Amino acid sequence: MAKKFARKFYKSKEWKQCRDAYFKSQYGLCEMCRAAGNEVPGEEVHHKTFLTPKNIDNPEVTLKWSNLQLLCKSCHNKIHQKAYAMHKEKEPVRAGVMFNENGELIKV
Numbered sequence: 001m002a003k004k005f006a007r008k009f010y011k012s013k014e015w016k017q018c019r020d021a022y023f024k025s026q027y028g029l030c031e032m033c034r035a036a037g038n039e040v041p042g043e044e045v046h047h048k049t050f051l052t053p054k055n056i057d058n059p060e061v062t063l064k065w066s067n068l069q070l071l072c073k074s075c076h077n078k079i080h081q082k083a084y085a086m087h088k089e090k091e092p093v094r095a096g097v098m099f100n101e102n103g104e105l106i107k108v
Contacts, residue, residue, distance in 0.1 A: 005053045009062060018063045019045045023070055030072035042070035046079065 002010045009015055022045050033040035046069045047061070055061040071079070080099045098108050 003051075006051050006056055009051070009056055014059075014063060018065075018068075022065055022068050025065075026070040029070070030075055031069050032075040033072060040072045043073050044071050044076040045069070046071045046076055050083065 023042065026042060028042055030038075030040040030042045048067050048069055049055070049061050051062065061067055077098045096108055097105055099105060
């Protein structure tokens with residue numbers, strides 16, 4: 001589930017159309033896996049620049065394809081784990097945990 005400040009955006013017609021068109025443009029495949037030579041279905045259209053309360057109303061961040069990336073769940077979690085670790089200036093998250101759709105750390 002999206003963070004509270006982003007819920008309205010993720011329910012918008014504009015986002016749904018953008019997300020669906022971007023998904024199709026990538027043939028439904030995870031971009032990171034495809035770059036590594038693997039064809040894995042994509043599940044999440046990810047914003048490279050994370051959405052924040054300050055940029056949620058900026059279509060250059062929210063809807064611009066150059067800021068989007070189609071990822072499988074595993075690659076999406078890796079990106080968020082790395083960002084979390086960098087933000088907290090700690091070691092990467094240890095094995096056996098991951099982030100859920102709300103950005104919360106959970107045991108796997």
